[in-house]
Amino acid sequence: MEKVFTRPKTLSDVQMAYCAGCTHGIAHRLVAEVIDELGVRENTVGVCPVGCSVFLYEYFECDTIEAAHGRAPAVATGVKRCLPDRVVFTYQGDGDLAAIGTAEIVHAASRGENISVMFINNAIYGMTGGQMAPTTMLGQESTTTPGGRDHARAGYPMRVCELLSPLEGVAYAARVSLTSPANVAKAKRAIKTAFQNQLDGKGLSIVEMLSTCPTQWGVSPLDAFRHVDEVMTAYYPLGVYKDVNG
C-alpha cells in the first residue's frame, strides 16, 4: 500500500502542545502543506503571535520570529520590506489580531503589505485562560464576561473580514472553518490563494479561520466543532469577502 496521507515536511515531527480537539493543529497542518506544495519552505519567514500558537516556531521547519502581542503585521512588514522576495506570513489569534493588534493589521492592510495573514478566530483568549476576545459571541460566557457577553457592557463581536475588505490594500479576504472535510478543503484553498497572491505581488491576503477552543469554551472537542458550525458561522458567515483575482 502507498502512503496517501502524511505529515507535511514543513510541520516538525513533534507533538503540538494544543489541547485535545483544538483546531490550531489543523490550521498549522494546512499552512505547512501549502508551504510544501508551493516549494517555498526555504524561502519563508513565519511571524508568530502571542497566544496559544506562540509555539508555532517550534512546529514549523522554516525560519520564524516571535512577535510581541498584536504586532506580527508590523514585524512582518519589517521583514518583507527588507526582503521582498521572501514569503512572509503571520499567524495570529483573535486577541492578537483583533484586539491589541488592531492598528497594526488595519495599517498593514491599508498599505497593502504583500504578506499572508493567517487569522485564527476562536472567539476567546485561549492562552490566558478564557477571557473575552473582540470576537466573543454575544451571550457567550468567558472569564471576563460572567453571565455572557452583553453588548451594552462589552460591545459587539467584531467581524474582521468585513472590516478589512474595504481597505484598498487588501487583495484577498476569506472566512473559512475547519469543522468538516469539505470545510478543511476550502480552508486549504483559501490559504493557498493567500500565499499565491503574495508570490504574485498582489498585496495583503487574510484567511480568517473559525476555530475551536474546547478548553476555554468548557465543552468537548466534538461539541466545540458543533458550536462553530451552529453558532459562530451564523454571525461570522463563511465565504470570500474580497478577491482581486475576481
Next chain:
Amino acid sequence: MEKVFTRPKTLSDVQMAYCAGCTHGIAHRLVAEVIDELGVRENTVGVCPVGCSVFLYEYFECDTIEAAHGRAPAVATGVKRCLPDRVVFTYQGDGDLAAIGTAEIVHAASRGENISVMFINNAIYGMTGGQMAPTTMLGQESTTTPGGRDHARAGYPMRVCELLSPLEGVAYAARVSLTSPANVAKAKRAIKTAFQNQLDGKGLSIVEMLSTCPTQWGVSPLDAFRHVDEVMTAYYPLGVYKDVNG
C-alpha cells in the same frame, strides 16, 4: 439692527492659533454652536487630541481633557462609562484618529461607546509640519512623501467612514466638508445629529470633516478650499454612511 450672527457662547472670545484659512476654526464654531443649541455646555466634557487642535481646551468654555496622541476615544470611554449622563465628545485629526489611534477608535466604535467623535480629515499632519497622514491623497506631496504619495511605498489613503460604518456599535457616520455655506450647514446638521444621538443613547457617532491645511499643503486659503472640493471630495465622497435613525 439686530445681531444675527455672533460667536457661540461655548467658544471662548480669544483668537485661535490656527493658520489663516484653516477650517479647524469653522469646525470649532460648529461644535460650539451645537453645544449651545442643545443647552449642554455645563454637562459636556470635551476630549482634545494631539494635533493642531490640541488647544481646543483653550477655546471651549466647557470642561476639557487633553488626551495622549490617538487615545481620545479611550479617554472618552473612561469618562463616559463613569458619568453616563454627561455629553462626551472627542475632536481628533487624521493622524490622531486614523494612524496612532486606530485601535482606540475602532474599538470604541465596535463597543458602541455612546460618544460623539469629531474627525478632522485634512490629509496631513498639520502640527508636526506636514508629514503624510493615513488620509494623504495618492500623489500628494508631504515632507515624508517627497515626490508625492506612492501607494507601493506608502500605502493607500484610508477612508475612515467606510471603515467604521460596518461596525455594529456605530450609530451614525457622515462625511462632510466645510468649503461652502451649504456644506457648512450640512456639517452642522451632522454634528447636531452626532450629539443628539448621544443624548438618545444610540452609540457612537462620527462626523468626518474634510478640512483645509493651507500651510502644510503650501497653498493659499482659497486654493485649499478648492483642493478639498476638487480633489479630496472625489476620493472621500461626502454623505451619510450610516444612520441608525434610518
Next chain:
Amino acid sequence: MGKRILMKGNEAVVHGAIAAQCRAFFGYPITPQNEVPEYMSKCMPEVGGVFLQAESEIAAINMVYGAACVGVRAMTSSSSPGISLKMEGISYIAGAQLPCVIVNVQRGGPGLGNIAPAQSDYFQAVKGGGHGDYKLLTIAPWSVQEMFEHAALAFDLADRYRNPAMILSDAIVGQMLEPIEIPDCVDTDIPAKPWATTGASGRSRNILTSLYIVPEDLERINLKIQAKYAAASLREVRYQEFDVEDADLVLVAYGSTARICRTSMTMARKKGLKVGLFRPISLFPFPSARLAELARLGKQFLTVEMSAGQMVEDVRLAVNGVSTVDFYGRLGGMVPGPVEILDQAGLSLERMHPKSYTVGARFGMVGSGE
C-alpha cells in the same frame, strides 16, 4: 473583624480596591494577573462600578486617565510587558497630576520572557519607565493580606499627592493563596476633587492637561510635582525591620523575596549568625534615611532580588559608601531558595567580618536547584 478566608493575592487586591471605593477598572488579560480583571468583571458590577476589558493595555491606561479625570477612583492591572505599554499613559497621568492605581504583577523578562515570578521591573516602577521627571508612588506587598490592604493605601497615596501609585507585586504574591482577614470597613481618605472635569456646571471650566508649551510654565509644574515627591519622601516612607538591632548583616529585600529572606534569617539565627532583615514597603519614597542610619550603626547589607540588581542601587545610594552593600539575585523567573540566600549571607559575613565568621562549608542541603 471580618472572617478568615483563603484568597489569592490577585483576588485580594480586587477586594481591597473595591473596599477602598475604587469604582472603575480597565484592564487587559495577561498572566499572571488574569484573576484581577476576572474578579473585577464579577465584583465591579455588584457595586455599581465600571468594569471594562479594554482592547489593549494602552487603551486601558487611557481609560483610567479618563475615569481619573472625572474624580473616580480608577485602577488598572497588568504584568511586565503590559506595563511597558502603559509608560506613555502613566507619564501623562503624572504630568496632568491625576490619581490612579496601577498594579504590576511582575513576571520574567525581558521581552515575552515567561510567566514565572520576577522583580526586574523595579527600575521601571521607581525611576520612571516613562519619559520626563515623574515618579510612581510605589508600594510592594509581600502577602495576600497586604495585597488587600495596599489597595486602599495606594489609592490614598494617589489622591493625597494627585499622582499615580503603583502596587509592585509579582507572580508569587499575586498567585499564592493565603488566609486573609477582611475588615468590615476599610479606612480610606478620599479628598474633594474640585479639579475634576465633570461638566462646568456652576463653576468655570476645568482643564486637565500635561501640555505646557512655555518652558517656564512646564518648569513651574515640574517643580510643583517635585515638591510633592519631597513631601511624600518625608511622610510616606514605610518599611519593616526584623532583628536588625544586633545584626551584623542586614538582608534587604522587598515583596516575596523578603518573605524568603525572612526564612533565611530564621535559619541563620538558629545557626548563630547575626542576620537581620530590612524590608522596604514603600519603594518610592525609598527608606533611604533609615538605611543610612543603619549603615552608620555599622550594619553591613546584602540585598536580595529576583533581578540583576536594581533596588540595590537605591540601597547603595542610601548607604553612600558608609558600609558594604552586597547583592545576590536570581534572574528570569528563578526564585532564590531560603538556603541559597543563607549561603550568600554566610559568604557576606565571612568577607565583611572575617574575624567573627568563618562559615566555611555552605548550608545548602541539596545541591540542585539551589
Next chain:
Amino acid sequence: MGKRILMKGNEAVVHGAIAAQCRAFFGYPITPQNEVPEYMSKCMPEVGGVFLQAESEIAAINMVYGAACVGVRAMTSSSSPGISLKMEGISYIAGAQLPCVIVNVQRGGPGLGNIAPAQSDYFQAVKGGGHGDYKLLTIAPWSVQEMFEHAALAFDLADRYRNPAMILSDAIVGQMLEPIEIPDCVDTDIPAKPWATTGASGRSRNILTSLYIVPEDLERINLKIQAKYAAASLREVRYQEFDVEDADLVLVAYGSTARICRTSMTMARKKGLKVGLFRPISLFPFPSARLAELARLGKQFLTVEMSAGQMVEDVRLAVNGVSTVDFYGRLGGMVPGPVEILDQAGLSLERMHPKSYTVGARFGMVGSGE
C-alpha cells in the same frame, strides 16, 4: 576628508546612519525630531534602503524588530512620549538579542510636556524603561558632528553586543545647525549574522524569540545578556575630560548641557576658579571607574542636567561617598545658562572648600531668565 557643510543634528544622524549602512528606517513624526524621518524619506530610497512612516511609534519599533531579524541595520527615531511607547518593543528586541538603533531627541515632560530641550529621559534610557533586566547601550552626542559619528558607533555597538543601542540626544543637539565634516567613508564593522531569519535555505531553521518559558532557560539567557553588559562595561566606556587635572570642582554633564558647562568652565577659569568638566559620552556603560578615581584624587563634583536629577545618581553610585556630589538642574524645557551654572559652581566650591573660595557675590549679570 569631505567638505564642511551646515547641517542640523537631526539631518546629521540620518547621514551618519546611511553612511554606516543603515538600510531600514521606520518612524513616526514627533517634534523635535521630524527632520529625521523627513530626511530619511529622501535619502533611504536613494541608497535602495527602506523608509516607511509607520502608523505609530509602536508599529515603528516592531518594524525595526522585523528588519533587525533579517540582519539589516535598522533604526527608528522619536522624542520622549514616542519613546515611551516603544518600551515594550525595546524590551523584546533586547530579549531576542537583536541589534538596532533608537534615537531619542528628548523634549520636556512628563506627559505631552512641550517641545523644548530636556534630559529627563536619562533613567528611561539607561535603567530600563521597559520591563526586565536589559540595558540600552546609550551614547550622548553633544554636537552635530557627533550626531553624524554616533550613528555608526551606535550601530557598531548594537551589532557587537546584539543589543539595541540608543542615541540620547535632545532638542538642542537635534535642532541646531553647525558646520560638519563628512568623511568620504565611514569606518563601521558589520559582523556576519548567521542567526538572521532570512529563510532556512541550506541550513536548519532559525528562530528569534524572547520567550523562554522554563525559568532555568530564561535565567541562562539573562546571564548571557548580563555578561554582554559586563563586557561592554569593560570595553565601551567613553568620556571626555576638560581641565580636570588641577580642578577642585569637576562639572559632570552630558549632551548639550555639557557644552553649556564648557562655557561656564571657561568663564570660571577666567575668574581663577579651578573648575573642570567631565563629560560622559557613553551613558551606559557609565564611566564610573574614572569618576571613582577622580573622587579618590580629591575632586568634588557638580552634576548639571536638564532634569530633576537623574544622571547624578550614577555619579553618586560611582563616587560612593568618597567625595561630594552636588546637583543643579533645570526642568520642563528650561535650559540653564552658562552664568547660571557658573554661579552654582561658585556655591559648590565655597561649600566644599570654604578656605580657598569665598565667592560671595554671584556672577550673574542679569537676573531674569537665569
Next chain:
Amino acid sequence: MGRIVIREELCKGCEICVFFCPKKQIVMSEKFNSKGHHSSEFRDTGECNGCTVCAVMCPDVAIEVYK
C-alpha cells in the same frame, strides 16, 4: 439691509470672506493688525443684506452680522 463687524484683532487675512460674500462687500485692508496680518475690511456700500455667509465661512469667527 445688513451690516457686519470684522473684529480686526481676530482676523488673519485669509480672504475667505472676501471670496464668499455674494455682494462683494468685503475687501482686504492695507493695514497690518498686531499679528502682522492684513485684515479684511467691510466696504459698507449699503448692499450688504446680512446674509451671514461671510461669518459662516470665516475660519476665525471674526465677523459679527447685524440685520
Next chain:
Amino acid sequence: MGRIVIREELCKGCEICVFFCPKKQIVMSEKFNSKGHHSSEFRDTGECNGCTVCAVMCPDVAIEVYK
C-alpha cells in the same frame, strides 16, 4: 482498501477521527498514553477505504493513511 496508522504518542484522544470516519473504523482505546490520554485505535475490520477523512480532521496530525 485502506489502512491507517495512529501515532499513539501524538494522539490526544479528542475523538474527532472517531466521529468523522465514514466507515466507523476508529474507536477509543482503553489504554493511556504517556500523557495520560486514552488514544484512539484503528479497528482494521477491512472496511477502511483510505479516504483520509480521519487524517484530514485530526487536529494533531497523528494519523497516516495507506491505500
Next chain:
Amino acid sequence: MHEEVIMSGTGGQGIMIMGQILAHAAMTEGRHVVWFPSYGPEARGGTADCTVIVSTDEIGSPISAHPDTLVGMHQFLFNRYQPIVKIGGRLIVNTSLIDPATVRTDCDVVMVPANVLAEEIGNVRAANMVMLGVYVASTGVVSVESVLASLPEVFPSHRHKLIPLNESALRKGAELVRG
C-alpha cells in the same frame, strides 16, 4: 509542625484544586498556610504543580526549595522535583503514570495506582483525590474530615455535583494508607 509539599502533574489532572483543598482544610484547622501554583505555558497538556506549606508558625518563604513531601501524578514533573525532596522525605507516587523504577529509595515511598483506582470509582479525573486521601492519611497534616468538609467550600457551586465522587476517591486513598 511545619510541612512543605509539592504536588505535581500535568494540566487537567486537578493538581491545583488538590492543593487548594489541602490549604483550605489547614486553614480551618487554624494553621498558617500558603498555596502557590506554577503553571506550564499551555492551558492543557502542559505541566502543573503547586506548593502547599502548612505550619504552626508564620510562614516566610512561600516557595519550597526542599519539600518534605512530593505528590507525583505524572512522570515529567516528578523527575524534576524528586531530586529536591529532603532526604528521608516522603514520595507519594501515581504509578499509573510514573515508572516505579525511577523512584528514589532514600525516602518514604507510597505507591498508588491512582488512575486505576479512580476509574474503579467511576472517573479517572478523581485520581487527584485518591492521591490527596493518601497524602493526608499518611502525613496527618490535617484530618480527613477537614478535607471532606473543605470540598464544598473550594469547589465552585456548579461543580458540587461532583462532590460525592471526590469524597469516595478521598476515602479510598485514605483507606489505602490505613490498610
Next chain:
Amino acid sequence: MHEEVIMSGTGGQGIMIMGQILAHAAMTEGRHVVWFPSYGPEARGGTADCTVIVSTDEIGSPISAHPDTLVGMHQFLFNRYQPIVKIGGRLIVNTSLIDPATVRTDCDVVMVPANVLAEEIGNVRAANMVMLGVYVASTGVVSVESVLASLPEVFPSHRHKLIPLNESALRKGAELVRG
C-alpha cells in the same frame, strides 16, 4: 570675535532662514558657528526665534543667555528677549510691528520700518532680509557679500526665483546703515 544674536518674531516672518543665512555666511568665512531655533507650538502665527553664535573659537553653549544683539521682528518675543540683552548690546527693531516706545535705551538701537521697506521693494515677506542687511552691516560679523553668496546655498532650489528680491532687500537694509 564672539557674537551672539537672537532673532525673534512670529511664525511666517522667515526668522529661521534669516538666521541660517547668517550661519552659512559665517561658515564660509571660516568661523565657528551654531544656529539654534525655538519654535512656538503653532505652525503659523505662533512665535519663532533663533539664536546664532559666531566665534573665532570653538563654541560651547549653543544657547545665549545674554546675547550681544537682538533682532526683533515682532513685539511679542521682543518683549521677552529684550531684557536679557547685554547692557551696551545692540537692538535691531522692526518698527513696523514693534512700538519704539518700548525699546531699552541702554543699548545701541537701530530702528527699521522693515515691513514698509520690504513692501517698497515689492513683498512684505522680504522684511527679514531687510533686517538681516541692517544686522550684518551694523555688526560686521560677516560681510554682506558672504551673505549674498549664501542665499542660493540656503534657499531650496524651488525658491531660487526669490533670490533677486531677497538680494535687494538685503542691500536695502545694509544701505540703511551705511547711509
